[in-house]
Amino acid sequence: MLRRDFLLTTAALSAACAGRERGSPISGPQRGIAFDGYDAPMPTADDFLAIRALGASHLALFPFGYMRSHRDPEVLRFSADSTHWALTDEGLMRMGHLARGAGLSIILMPTLVDFLDGHWRGEIAMGDELDWSDWFTSYEQFLMHYAGLGARMNAVGLSVGTELRSTAHRDASWRQLIGRVRERFHGWLTYAANWDDFESLAWWDALDLVGVQAYFELGDPPHGDDRVGQLMAAWAPTRERLARLSSRLGMRVLFTEIGYKSHTGATAHPWQWDIAGVPDPDLQRAAYEAAFRVFWREPWFAGFYWWKWRPQGHHDEDYERDFTPQGKAAEDVIRRYYLSVV
Numbered sequence: 001m002l003r004r005d006f007l008l009t010t011a012a013l014s015a016a017c018a019g020r021e022r023g024s025p026i027s028g029p030q031r032g033i034a035f036d037g038y039d040a041p042m043p044t045a046d047d048f049l050a051i052r053a054l055g056a057s058h059l060a061l062f063p064f065g066y067m068r069s070h071r072d073p074e075v076l077r078f079s080a081d082s083t084h085w086a087l088t089d090e091g092l093m094r095m096g097h098l099a100r101g102a103g104l105s106i107i108l109m110p111t112l113v114d115f116l117d118g119h120w121r122g123e124i125a126m127g128d129e130l131d132w133s134d135w136f137t138s139y140e141q142f143l144m145h146y147a148g149l150g151a152r153m154n155a156v157g158l159s160v161g162t163e164l165r166s167t168a169h170r171d172a173s174w175r176q177l178i179g180r181v182r183e184r185f186h187g188w189l190t191y192a193a194n195w196d197d198f199e200s201l202a203w204w205d206a207l208d209l210v211g212v213q214a215y216f217e218l219g220d221p222p223h224g225d226d227r228v229g230q231l232m233a234a235w236a237p238t239r240e241r242l243a244r245l246s247s248r249l250g251m252r253v254l255f256t257e258i259g260y261k262s263h264t265g266a267t268a269h270p271w272q273w274d275i276a277g278v279p280d281p282d283l284q285r286a287a288y289e290a291a292f293r294v295f296w297r298e299p300w301f302a303g304f305y306w307w308k309w310r311p312q313g314h315h316d317e318d319y320e321r322d323f324t325p326q327g328k329a330a331e332d333v334i335r336r337y338y339l340s341v342v
Contacts, residue, residue, distance in 0.1 A: 029296065030303030031338040032058040032107075034257055036310055037086030037095060043311035048095075048102035051309060054331070055338025058156070059104045060256070060305045061092055063146050065112050070119035073126060073134035075112065075142040089149055096153040107157035107305075108150045109192065109256065110143055112164070122165035122194060136173045140180065147185040158185050159256060162192040163213060171202050178206045192256040195271065199245060209302050210251050212242070214258040215271035218287070223264075227283065231267060231290035239294055246300035253300060259307035260287040262328055263321035279320040285329035292337045306334060 033056045037043060051059060064087050065077050078087050085091040096106045112121045126132045143160060150158050160178055161167075168174070178189065190211035193201055198212045216238050221230040242253050260266045262284035264277035270287075288306075295301045308323050316322070325331040 029301055030058045030105075030254065030305075031056050032060060032303050032305035033309045033334075034060045034062070034109075034259075034305045034307040035095065035099075036062070036308040037091065038062075038064075038084050040086070040311045042085065043095060043098060045098050045101060047311050048099045048104060051099075052102045052104055054335050055340075056334075057105060057338075058107060058303070058305070059099045060107050060109050061095055061099075063087065063092060063108060063110045063149070065110065065142050067112060067115060067124070069117045070115045070124050071127060071131075073131045073138060075135070075138040077142060077145065092149065093153060096155070100154065105157075106150075106153055106155040107159070107187075108146055108153075108155050109159045109162060110146045111162040111192075120163070122163045124164065124166045132170065132173075135167075136170070136177065140177050143177065143181060144184060147181045150187065151185050155185075156187045157190065157209075158187060159190050159192045159211060160207070162256075163194045165194055165197050168193075168197070168201055174203050175206050178203070190254055190256065199241065204245075204249050204251065208251070209254045210242075210245060210249065211254050211256040213271075214255040214291075217269055217271075218267040218290075220265050220268040221283075221286070223280070223282065227286035228289045228293070231287055232294055235290060235294045239298075243298070243300055252302035254302035255295075255304045257307045258291060258304055259323045260284045260330075261321055261323050262325075262330070275318045275321050277321065281320075281328045281330070284325065285333055288325065288330045288333040292333065296337055 033051050033054070035051075048059070065075055067075055080088045080090070086095070099106055114120050124135070126135055147158060158181070160174075160181055181189065188208040190207055190209040191201070192211045192213050194213050195215045198210065204210055216235070218231050218234040221227040246253050260270055260283070261275065262279060262281045263275065264280045264283065266277070266280070266283055267287050291304070295304075306325065309326060310324055313326050325334060
């Protein structure tokens, strides 16, 4: 059980956060879905109406950028003739228009793809201070483009970065960047910290919400036992750490991404993207249920963005084992909580 001396009451937390979460209601969690339009059919209005019918209130869209290597200081946007339509400005604007028409609020999550040299986006490594200065200048141009696009789309929220661990200690550079973003985008801001380094960020106070990519390792509960209970117990130390951080900062915590594949072993290392194991939709269901039971009614919790939802129920060869909850038992869990009154 969490200690009372570091938990904020609902009223105290609302007062502490008042005015910080622009465009986001203080009174309850965001009921989010992460929308993956890449390499899938163009969505229709029915796709977003179906998401709204789940009880969802918010939709995350993902503009992607890239670097030629993890040591190259230039951050680039994909051009319209070299990428899928969903990554273009026109594609993002179209999806935003359809989503808003369905009654969904939009957030943008600009993200750098992992590098062709095999490195993760959190392993950016410049050679010297001049290269770091060039990197932040280039990243600012990338981010400001999407801050402007978000303003045009009437997005309510924007992440200033995703899992950029090796850059995060450069406090002054990030604070300067965030200040410039605020000049162009007037919704709330967050940063999507990796699940294993969210406590190390020194500039959370420059933002409005603590964002976490919530792929925490929860172990592998055996089939047939009380999977939900075991997963809830595995969440307990992390819940305490998140509650302490929220109390210390006076800010709510948002799971900018959370998700589980529907195969055996998926909760042991949820951050692993490779498909492995045999189909196990019950494990995915139990993982969704446990997360909702642990966090949904916490006053310091700002909501979930479940990875991932595909246009037109797009299925590939890995559908039975991949992250999407569509057409699986996990979808029913989302619907039950998102449509409930809390």
